Amino acid sequence: MKNILIIEDSKIINNVIKRELSKFEFKVNQAFTYSQAKNALESEKFNLIILDLHLPDGEGSELIANIQSLTKTKVVVLTSSQDEDLRDELFQYGILDYIIKDKNLLYSIAEIIKIINNLTIKEDKEKILIIDDSKFICKQVKTILEPRNYILTSAYTADRGLEKLRSDSFDLIILDMELPDMHGIKVLEYIRQDLRFLNIPIIVLSGTSTPEIIRTVLKNGANDFLKKPFVFEEFILKVDLWIDYFKKDRELSEKTFKLQFMNDNLEKLVYEEVEKNRRKDKLMFAQSRHAQMGEMISMIAHQWRQPLNSIGAAIAVIDVRVKRGMLDIETSKSITTKIQHYIEYLSSTIDDFRDFFKPQKTKRVTDFEMIFNKVLSLIKSSINDKKIKLNISTKDVEQFLSYENELVQVVLNLLKNAEDVFDDKDIKDPEISVEINKSSISISDNGGGIDEKIKDKIFNPYFSTKNQKDGTGLGLYMSKVIVEEHCYGKLEFENIDGGTKFIISLPNDTKDLSDE
Ligand SMILES: Nc1ncnc2c1ncn2[C@@H]1O[C@H](COP(=O)(O)OP(=O)(O)OP(=O)(O)O)[C@@H](O)[C@H]1O
């Protein structure tokens, strides 16, 4: 909290200032005489002193000097309209500013608040370079600006000035036109040629102020012009303004730069992220397909067992008959036809599986009845073996344009999951109901349903409850990706009485979904 000392003998003015400043959470102390002020300054530290120039026990410049001998705290002077002549002199004493109390006190208090806030916010002090051969001017500028928290560096020649400019960083340059070693215009040219100094504001001070000079100075890169001797108030105002402008300009370009950098990088990041995801998905596809291939091999074995046995039996019949000399043409024909039939069956099974493994890159017009029949041709022997009852109902089957093979994979995943849960839970009368309606298919089982606790996780990659069976946990994840990202449909599930129901629904407009 900022601690302010008001030294003013008029009770009314002192109280008004105190009241107004207290509103801004400053701690305000009052002194009505120099001796009271002295006591306060000896016992407490202040951030700012507001000093009336006419006290019963102290006056004018002497009073300022006395206060400054007691403390380094910055002083804002209260003056009255009659003190006109005094004001120029005031700045020579290194006061921070002055305010006129008998004009518009509330406006002046608002000014004080600005000054206090400026004092408190400034953490990095701005640096100002003054290039002027007059030591008097340099000192004067220093006296005026240092109390306002600026750091001043003086150079008495152009050469020194440019050297300092190159070795430090500045927020403002105050430049005299009449330098001993180089004309001010040349100095301006030098500064503006260097990209590093392109935007530093430059205020030019000059003894002459013909329109010609002002024009040349401004056209050669100066931001502002002041004629010597200058009015202190105007000078301070311009310094504050240009420093503030430069700061905002720099902040803006830093922000723009950062934004640009972020933008460029964002594109790259998004691209990399998308690529990474694509690679990850590709890998998972491969993993999940490998797992399915393993299952397929055992399905093929299942489907082949029965026809192979039948072929074996037919050959045995031929063998017996030949040995007994009883193989007539009719029997031989009928047996070879049977064997031919089994071989065709074996061959068509292989075709079904080969189709399934063939990568299919383009969409084709299909429907869920067709897709389900393909799945069934792959899985029917294992369903029969496990005595799973299959109810199929179809209604208004509609065609759509999509990746058929991928959807076969999805339906197969759902049926395998149902089969797995029957095994897992040892379900007595396992039953799967398939309903095909327009361009959607639902697969329900009576396997006991999915536990509430894992409901939110089943579509996560690698989530599986099948420890013993080595589930990859990719089945449902991949199914979701296929249905929702590749085919723009929806894959959802709900627990139904005694089991689970998975539903795939696809957009059925074959015209709008052009091939990709
Ligand atoms: N019909 C269902 N009934 C009960 N639980 C199911 C059913 N379908 C899936 N789940 C649960 O969801 C989990 C995730 O299924 P997902 O198909 O993704 O993987 P998985 O079947 O465990 O492994 P994989 O598909 O590689 O064999 C399963 O482990 C199971 O717990």
Ligand SMILES: [Mg+2]
């Ligand atoms: Mg599965």
